Amino acid sequence: MNLRALAAKAVFQVLEKGVSLSVALPEQQQKLSSGKDKALLAELCYGVMRHLPQLDKLVSDCMNKPMKGKQRIVHQLLLIGCYQLYFTRIPAHAAISETAEACRQLKFEGLVKVVNGVLRNLQRNDKPLPTENDTLAFNTPAWLIKRLQEAYPDSWENIIEESHQRPPMWLRNNALRQSRDTYLAELAQLEIGASKGNSDNAILLDKATDVTLLPRFSEGAASVQDGAAQWAATLLAPEPKELILDACAAPGGKTCHLLESEASIDLVAVDFDAKRLARVQQNLDRLGLTAQVIHGDAANIDAWWQGDKFDRILLDAPCSATGVIRRHPDIKWLRKSADIEELAKLQAQILDHCWQWLKPGGTLLYATCSILPQENAQQVSAFLARTPDATLVPIAQQPQGDEIGWQITPGQDNMDGFYYARLIKG
Ligand SMILES: C[S@@+](CC[C@H](N)C(=O)[O-])C[C@H]1O[C@@H](n2cnc3c(N)ncnc32)[C@H](O)[C@@H]1O
Structure with missing residues (x-):
């Protein structure tokens, strides 16, 4: 099947079915053999996710009535066509003919003319990118812009700009x-x-x-592994032979790093999601490392652990992932504003429970790849207020002042957006 048709399938999965692009894209990429084609497929899908509101507006303005139901995939195909015309160096004639051919291959023969017509119209009119409201100007949902404006009154535009850059490796x-x-x-x-x-x-x-x-x-x-995620092992600083819990471990990047930094630790790696947990084992195997890999709930440790309390706990909590939009632009469209409060509740529940399993004198490192204070500084501040035996230990890298924890914003020192707070049990 033609590459544009595969791209439309992946984008359809994300936008209509709520599947993450990191799942939908490899499913289509495996149908291609050349590395170059796989890269172009990724570029088209990522590009559509980055610029979705503008592409949507340009395409919709060229149509008399919107595509509905099963035909939505043709709308997504048009977004891919429009992306090629506006944001790539693919010659317009090739972009249009390949996209029209994809429409035929997707078995919407009757809409090939529409696809051709819309794309030729866009090409001919050479319309500027729409910017008449914030969502269009920043290619970001209004709820997220509002939250970023509240949290970063001076730098929110820069944070959005950085979130649209291609991330380094x-x-x-x-x-x-x-x-x-x-x-x-x-x-x-x-x-x-x-x-x-x-x-x-x-x-x-x-x-x-x-x-x-x-x-x-x-x-x-x-x-x-991104540079921001690599601070976890340094900040948790495991000592020889200690018993360590990696409470939300999958896919295991930080699990492996902890073992690489101190090979003698006894590491328990837990995750709620069995499929993702399998990747922890794969990563350990590739690196020749050993941990106790357990399928369990970090908010109910008693159900799967009868051993001692832990010397140190890494809690890399489930979060909005708003700090890694540059790597996963589909997050902008998959997340909803109400998710933030739900996630903050879940994080608080896991944090309170893990704390009970930390030895006196032990360290818990709370981490998220979010840039929203509800999940980070406000979360830790509320935890400190309700937990008398918890003390926040400042992190050398965090800015001076009354900051609670270290908030890294996207692009800072080339890193992803991330948050760390180091807590000691008194
Ligand atoms: C940010 S990811 C962890 C990334 C991982 N630490 C790494 O470096 O590769 C958060 C993980 O928390 C897991 N999770 C969510 N709720 C959980 C719970 N109640 N107990 C254990 N794991 C949970 C998710 O399945 C997800 O894999």
Whole structure:
């Protein structure tokens, strides 16, 4: 099937069925053999998610009546066509004919003329991108713009701008295999441009590179992980032989990093989602690491753990993921405003429960990939108010002032948006 038809299928899954793009895209990519085609398919789907309101408006303005029901996939195909015309260097004639052919392949023969007509109209009229309201101007839902304006009155526009950039590729050097300097030297030998990040084993690549081209990647010499996520192991700072809980572990990026940073720890990796949990085991296997991988609820530890209380707990809580929109632009359309309060409730419940399983003197690191205070500083502030034996320990990297925890915003030092708060049980 033609690449535009596959793109329409993936976009349809996200926008009509609520499936995340990280699930919908690989399902379609596996139908293509060439790496170049897979990359173009991703570019079209990601591009539509980034610019959805503008594309929607441009396409809808060219149509007499909206596509409904099963025909919605043709609307999504038109978004893909429009994206090609406005945001790529694909020659217009090729973009239009391939998109029309995709319509035929999707078995909407009767709408091929409409697709052709709408795209030719867009091409001919050379209309500017619509910007008449905030949603169109910022390609972001109004509820999220409002929350960002409240939280970041001086920098919300910059945060949105950063959330639309293509994210860089970060690697985590596996300290059990070689030093970061050695791995950087190996990368340099292959002429792969890279530099050190601020945390111990972080490496920032000059440009995204196929992992199969990285030195000894399949043997576990390095892993792909954003620079912000790599602070978790440093901030939790496990000591030799300690009993550690990774309470929301899947897919296991931080689980593996904790073991790489201190191989002698006894690590319990738990997640609620069995499918995602399988990926924790796969990641451990690739890196030759061992942990107790448990399918369980972090808000009901008594149900699956009869052992000691934990020396340290990493709580990388389920969250809105508003800090990683640059990597997952579909989040803007899958999340709803009411989700934030629901998530904050769930986070508080897991946090309170995990706290009971922390030894006196132990450390709990609360983390999210959100940039909304309801899930971060406000969450931790409310926890401190209701938990007399909890003390917040400032993080050296966080800005001076009365900040509760370290809020990283997207693009800061090239990192994803992330939040950390380190709590000690008194
Ligand atoms: C932000 S992700 C964790 C990412 C992971 N720490 C990593 O670095 O790869 C949050 C995880 O929390 C899990 N989760 C949500 N509710 C949970 C619960 N009640 N108990 C355990 N895990 C839960 C989700 O399935 C999801 O995998």
